Amino acid sequence: PPPPPSPPPPPSPPPPPPAPETACSVCAHPACGCDLLGRPWCAVSHCHDQLDSSGSCTWGVSCATVTPSPSPTPPPPPSPSPSPPPSLSPSLSPSPPPPRSAAPAPPGSHVIRWGFECDVPAGGFCDVASLTIRAGETVTWVASGHNVLSGANRTHDNLFSSAWLVDEASFSHTFAAPGDFPYFCGPHSRMNAKITVVSVAAPTPPPPSASPLPPPP
Numbered sequence: 588p589p590p591p592p593s594p595p596p597p598p599s600p601p602p603p604p605p606a607p608e609t610a611c612s613v614c615a616h617p618a619c620g621c622d623l624l625g626r627p628w629c630a631v632s633h634c635h636d637q638l639d640s641s642g643s644c645t646w647g648v649s650c651a652t653v654t655p656s657p658s659p660t661p662p663p664p665p666s667p668s669p670s671p672p673p674s675l676s677p678s679l680s681p682s683p684p685p686p687r688s689a690a691p692a693p694p695g696s697h698v699i700r701w702g703f704e705c706d707v708p709a710g711g712f713c714d715v716a717s718l719t720i721r722a723g724e725t726v727t728w729v730a731s732g733h734n735v736l737s738g739a740n741r742t743h744d745n746l747f748s749s750a751w752l753v754d755e756a757s758f759s760h761t762f763a764a765p766g767d768f769p770y771f772c773g774p775h776s777r778m779n780a781k782i783t784v785v786s787v788a789a790p791t792p793p794p795p796s797a798s799p800l801p802p803p804p
Contacts, residue, residue, distance in 0.1 A: 695723065699780075701730040701752070706777045709741050712769065716780035720762060721787050727759040728752070733778065735760075739769045741776065 697718055705713035718726065728735050730752040737746040746768065749758035762768065762784045772778035 695721070695725060697724065697726045699726060699728050701728040701733050701735060701772070701778075703775070703778070705780055707779055708777055709771075709779055712779055712781040716778075717782070719783040719785065722763060722765050722784050723761070723787065724784075725759055725761040726782060727757050729755055729757045731755055733772045733775065735770055736773050737768060737770045741771050741779070743773075 697720055699716050699718065701716060705716045707713045720726065728749065731754055732752070734751050735747070735749040735758055736743045737748065738744040747760040747770075752758060762782060765784045765786045768782040768784065770780060770782065
């Protein structure tokens, strides 16, 4: 009898299932490790979305063949150039001229503004119109609406007297001898003052010069 037929060959085993997604979670798939920018696929998509039916990678490339280009380092900002220090040179603007001082009175001359600011009763002497001078010096009174009469206790002694002085008119008298010389304004009973004259000290003569010693014999 004929031999029994050979049993049919066993069916081929089914192809292995695609790699589980857990392999992509560690970016270890051998074919689709990175995308074209060098990023792991697990950072941008699922691994099985990048595999075709044969298990080949359709988009990505091996991580070993992709070198991500480093991000360019921005250039450091330019350091500001130091500003030059301010100039300390003096200003060229002209300085104002100093104020002009009043011309000094001539030596031995004194001026009294004779007016109502001198206000003391008879027997007293107002300070603003009383002076102490040296013998030989001159006093000039300037007044508007007053006169100058010498004498104690408002009694004129005819030593000196002025006319009626108006509009800043003046009157002068030179005192030759030492002494006290009261004076007053005739119409105004509270205008009383005094001029005190002191003697001029004689200059001290210089000491005699020593005679030179005779030379030794």
